[in-house]
Amino acid sequence: MNRIAPELISELKVKKEPDKGLPELDINGKLVMRFAPNPNGPATLGSSRGMVVNSEYTKKYNGKFIIRFDDTDPVTKRPMLEAYDWYIEDCEWLGAKPDEVVIASDRMEKYYEIARELIEKHAAYVCFCTQGAFKELKDAKKACPHREQGAAKNLMFWDKMLAGDFNEQEAVLRIKTDIAHKDPAIRDWGAFRIIKTPHPRKEVGDKYCVWPLLDFEGAVEDHLLGVTHIIRGKDLMDSESRQKYIYNYLGWTYPKTLHWGRVKLDAGLLDDNDEKENFKVIDGLKYGVPKLYVRPDKETLSTYEKEGRGYPVAVGYTKKGNIRFKKASQEYPMEELDSKNGYIMVSKKLIENIGKFSTSGLKKAIADGTYSGWDDPCVPTLRALKRRGILPEALRKFMIDLGLSETDISLSLDTLYAENRKIIDPIANRYFFVWEPVVMTIEGKENAVARAPVHPMRGGVREIPVGNTVLVCRNDADKLSTGDKLRLKDLYNIEITGTSPLTAKFIGTGMELVKKEKARIIHWAPPDGVKVRVLSPDGEYEGVGEHGILGEQGKVVQFERFGFVRIDSVGEDGIVAYFTHK
RNA sequence: GCUCCGAUAGUGUAGCAGGCCAAUCAUUCUGGCCUUUCAAGCCAGUGACCCGGGUUCAAAUCCCGGUCGGAGCACCA
Numbered sequence: 001m002n003r004i005a006p007e008l009i010s011e012l013k014v015k016k017e018p019d020k021g022l023p024e025l026d027i028n029g030k031l032v033m034r035f036a037p038n039p040n041g042p043a044t045l046g047s048s049r050g051m052v053v054n055s056e057y058t059k060k061y062n063g064k065f066i067i068r069f070d071d072t073d074p075v076t077k078r079p080m081l082e083a084y085d086w087y088i089e090d091c092e093w094l095g096a097k098p099d100e101v102v103i104a105s106d107r108m109e110k111y112y113e114i115a116r117e118l119i120e121k122h123a124a125y126v127c128f129c130t131q132g133a134f135k136e137l138k139d140a141k142k143a144c145p146h147r148e149q150g151a152a153k154n155l156m157f158w159d160k161m162l163a164g165d166f167n168e169q170e171a172v173l174r175i176k177t178d179i180a181h182k183d184p185a186i187r188d189w190g191a192f193r194i195i196k197t198p199h200p201r202k203e204v205g206d207k208y209c210v211w212p213l214l215d216f217e218g219a220v221e222d223h224l225l226g227v228t229h230i231i232r233g234k235d236l237m238d239s240e241s242r243q244k245y246i247y248n249y250l251g252w253t254y255p256k257t258l259h260w261g262r263v264k265l266d267a268g269l270l271d272d273n274d275e276k277e278n279f280k281v282i283d284g285l286k287y288g289v290p291k292l293y294v295r296p297d298k299e300t301l302s303t304y305e306k307e308g309r310g311y312p313v314a315v316g317y318t319k320k321g322n323i324r325f326k327k328a329s330q331e332y333p334m335e336e337l338d339s340k341n342g343y344i345m346v347s348k349k350l351i352e353n354i355g356k357f358s359t360s361g362l363k364k365a366i367a368d369g370t371y372s373g374w375d376d377p378c379v380p381t382l383r384a385l386k387r388r389g390i391l392p393e394a395l396r397k398f399m400i401d402l403g404l405s406e407t408d409i410s411l412s413l414d415t416l417y418a419e420n421r422k423i424i425d426p427i428a429n430r431y432f433f434v435w436e437p438v439v440m441t442i443e444g445k446e447n448a449v450a451r452a453p454v455h456p457m458r459g460g461v462r463e464i465p466v467g468n469t470v471l472v473c474r475n476d477a478d479k480l481s482t483g484d485k486l487r488l489k490d491l492y493n494i495e496i497t498g499t500s501p502l503t504a505k506f507i508g509t510g511m512e513l514v515k516k517e518k519a520r521i522i523h524w525a526p527p528d529g530v531k532v533r534v535l536s537p538d539g540e541y542e543g544v545g546e547h548g549i550l551g552e553q554g555k556v557v558q559f560e561r562f563g564f565v566r567i568d569s570v571g572e573d574g575i576v577a578y579f580t581h582k
Numbered sequence: 583g584c585u586c587c588g589a590u591a592g593u594g595u596a597g598c599a600g601g602c603c604a605a606u607c608a609u610u611c612u613g614g615c616c617u618u619u620c621a622a623g624c625c626a627g628u629g630a631c632c633c634g635g636g637u638u639c640a641a642a643u644c645c646c647g648g649u650c651g652g653a654g655c656a657c658c659a
Contacts, residue, residue, distance in 0.1 A: 038659050076658050131657065138655085139584080172657050183585040185655040193657030214659050234587060238654050241586090261588070262652060401608070403595060405588085408652050412593040415609045425622050432619095456622075489618055514618065521618055560619040582621080 021400055022056060025229060026256060031063025032228045035091075035098075036070050036218065039083035041359035042374050043090045043382045045411070046263055052399040053231060055096030066225055067091060067098040070218065071105050072211050074199040079105075081200055090382045094392045102225065104217050105204045111212045112162065114220050114250070115173060115192060119154045123249040124191060126157035127174045138187045141180040147188070161194060164209045168194045175216070177245045185238045191216035219243035223252045231258045234406055261408035265380060377578050378537045389556040389566030389580035394420035417581035424556050424564055424580070429454050431462075431552075432489075433532055433559035434525040435543035436474035442494060443468065444506035452490035462548050466491065470524040471544050477502055486520045487513060489560070523560050531574030534565055538579075549575055556580055 025031065035050045037043065043051070058065040067087065071079040084103070091098055118124040127134065127146045137144050161171055173192040181187050190213055198206040212220075218239065222230060232239070240257050247254045362379060365371050375383040385395070398416045402409070430453065446468055454460035470488060477499075480486075484496045485507065493513045494504040513519045525544045532549065534541040541562075549557065552567045559565055564580035 036659090040659080070659065073658060076656095135655085169657065181585090183655075184583090185585065187655080189655095190657055195657080211657090213657075218659095233653090235653050236659085237586060259587080398594095401595070405595080406652095407588055407594095409594065412609070415594065418609055421622080428621095430619075430621090452618090456617080456619080487618070491618095511618065523619070558619085558621065560621080562619090563621085 022053065022060075023404060025057060025061065027061055027228070029228070031058055031061040032066065032226050033058050033063060033231070034066040034068050034222070034225060034227050035096075036068040036221075037087055038073070038077050039069050039071055039079045039087055040077045041080055041363060041381075042083050042086045044359070045265070045380045045382070045385070047087075048090075048094060048382055048395055049260070049263065049399050049402065050231070051091050051094050051096040052396050053404070055091070055094075055098075056396070056400060057229070058099075063228075064099045065096065066100045066102060066227070068102040068221060068225070069104060070214060071103065071199075071201070072214070072217050074195055074197050074211070079200050086383065090386075093382070093386060095396060100225075102221065103201075104212075104221065105199055105201055107221070107224075108204075108208050108212075110224065111192075111217060111220055112210075114246075115212075115216075116155070116158065118175065118246065118249060119158055119173075120151055121249055122151055122176070123245070124173055124175050125149060125154050126161065127172050127188075127190075128170065130169070138179070139184060141187070143179045144188075147174075147176065147179070161192070161210050164196070166194055168196055170194065173210075175242070175245055177242065183238070183241070186241050189213075189215060189242050215239050215242050216246070219246045222255055223247070223250075227255050229256045229258065231260065231404070234259045234261050234408075258404055259406050260404055261406050263408075264410050265413065377535050387566065387568065388578045389424070389564060390416070390420050391423050394423055420581065421564070425558075426455075426457065428556050428558045428564055429460075429548075429552065430456070430558050430560050431546055431549050432464075432523045432525050433534070433543055433545040433549075433562055433565075434471045434473050434523070434529075435534070435541040435562070437471035437525065437544050438474050438477040438502055439469055439527065440472050440477070440502040440504055440524075441469050442504050442506055443497075445492065448491060450488075450491040462546070464526055464546050464548075466526055469527050471527055471529070472502075472522055472524050473543075476522045485513060485517065486522060489521050489523045491524070493519070532577060533574060534559075534562075534577045534579050535568075536579030541579075545575065 033054045035047075035054045037047055037050070055065045057063065069079070069084060069087070073079075088098065088101065115124060119126075125146055126149075127144055129137070129144045129146065134144055157171065158173065160166060161173070171194060172190045174188045175191050177186050177188055179187050192210050192212050194209055195211050196206075196209050198204075199208070219242075221227075222243075237259055240254070244254055246252075362371070362374075362381075366373060366376070366379075371379055374381050375387045377384055377388055394416060397419050401415075402411075432452075448466045450464040450466060451461050452464065454462050470491075472488075480496050480499060480502070482496050482498060485493065486496075487493045492509045493507045495507045497503045497505050507513075514521060525546055527544075529544040529546050530550060532543055532545040534543075545559070549567060550570055553570045554567065556564055556566045559577075563582045565577040566580055567575060568578050569576045
């Protein structure tokens with residue numbers, strides 16, 4: 001083959017080459033894309049997909065990336081003033097700095113102009129039907145009495161609307177489509193409605209009482225901004241059909257569209273080391289981070305205990321309604337777990353609510369104190385992820401790898417964490433942090449100085465002076481019994497001489513104990529260390545860490561045998577760290 | 583009720599102008615090596631084309647029917 005047709009071989013190789021990254025775009029001229037959030041709250045994990053993918057494309061094709069605030073609803077999705085800047089900050093943080101920033105509420109006059117033009121072209125009319133009445137007509141494919149009232153009349157009504165002569169709910173401007181369209185979603189949709197609540201932005205305030213709906217505002221803006229490609233959620237699929245009516249009336253060219261499916265959070269922002277006495281369902285359901293603790297049957301439990309593995313933790317459910325466990329590579333149907341294995345399950349309804357979190361839901365939970373704010377470690381906002389030490393590069397890669405499929409997906413944050421860990425692990429300094437500390441008194445060695453590596457690969461030494469007591473984790477202490485020999489990491493070997501109180505004696509410094517006798521190694525902290533609080537999605541850990549942590553403010557470090565954390569603040573009463581991931 | 587989308591391992595993806603596919607990559611999980619962290623690294627392993635028909639020499643890829651999942655039919659975005 002090589003001899004007869006070498007060109008065929010190279011052809012084969014080309015075809016086998018897998019597509020890396022995002023699919024190619026069909027481009028004609030300069031690429032212009034936009035990310036169009038409603039600033040009614042800060043950017044979330046979901047928003048980052050739009051930021052990253054749109055900006056990635058415009059970078060790749062040397063195009064233009066626009067952020068546009070679709071803030072034309074002063075009531076139901078009332079914009080939050082701080083969020084405008086937050087969005088832009090988050091974009092920059094993510095390496096998605098916009099080339100242009102557009103605020104819809106600044107551009108109302110343009111929308112009015114176009115509306116007028118459409119009315120003149122008999123393409124829009126002022127409708128006075130109540131919502132219910134119109135729906136009935138629409139469902140029956142029947143035109144409402146206002147549909148053919150004539151351009152002159154419509155123009156007059158429109159001016160009265162703008163002048164504030166009508167009350168809310170009294171009139172609405174509709175785009176004429178096809179009242180008998182087979183898809184009811186397309187029939188004569190609303191373009192403007194009356195809202196007399198002032199807009200929160202003071203530049204706008206009570207200047208307008210007629211506000212465009214999304215399909216109108218978006219349609220006009222995409223044209224005005226010269227957007228060539230739109231990526232939007234599948235929930236907005238009908239928008240294209242609706243908006244095309246405007247484009248046709250006005251002779252505009254509709255951008256190319258791509259859609260992606262719904263995203264929900266699947267994996268746990270939680271730790272499986274927890275020792276929950278009993279099965280419990282604790283909070284987290286209402287904001288989309290599943291936290292289900294299940295108690296295994298006796299047999300499984302003893303196996304797990306023997307292996308020192310801790311409890312299996314249910315971290316989510318799948319499309320099929322099955323339960324997925326942290327320590328498993330499979331999922332199980334609920335019924336099976338319930339009956340056969342003695343698991344106790346939560347109601348299906350509760351489970352169905354997992355993974356759906358909304359900006360308004362978060363807002364409420366923050367207001368009532370469930371979370372400390374928009375950067376609470378429990379909350380899936382970009383601000384919170386940033387504070388926890390998730391790096392933008394990791395998030396970018398994660399989002400790009402998701403691609404552009406129209407499939408609805410359940411995100412597993414494990415993948416994001418793995419991505420982040422790859423970046424962080426080589427640079428994060430290591431420290432001891434002892435949570436739920438227990439004092440251990442050691443005899444036979446008055447003073448010593450531990451020389452521990454700052455990083456296992458990079459070298460560097462941290463020195464920790466030790467007297468005759470150290471602190472160890474309750475978790476480790478509970479597993480010790482008199483006579484056990486073990487090593488305090490980077491310090492020396494000890495033998496337990498009593499468990500309450502915990503006492504030990506010095507038995508040497510050599511590594512033979514570990515190498516030959518396979519003794520366990522545990523970490524520890526000096527009793528006069530610094531107080532450390534770790535805030536994690538799974539709750540709070542309090543303990544003591546070594547002094548070196550004081551110099552790491554703002555950095556991500558690894559607490560050995562605990563996980564990565566970002567040192568958030570160093571204050572009078574100790575250190576506050578945010579949990580990144582294992 | 584009407585309309586529109588989707589379906590590849592636990593999760594996310596590649597392949598989908600039919601043969602390179604006993605199906606890619608990543609992550610998870612399991613086992614081993616290494617290691618003064620239960621981290622990282624290295625090696626190995628488990629694990630998937632929703633179902634049923636059809637077209638074809640040949641189907642994950644095309645067609646039809648079903649099932650399941652999601653969405654829209656707002657004076658929300």
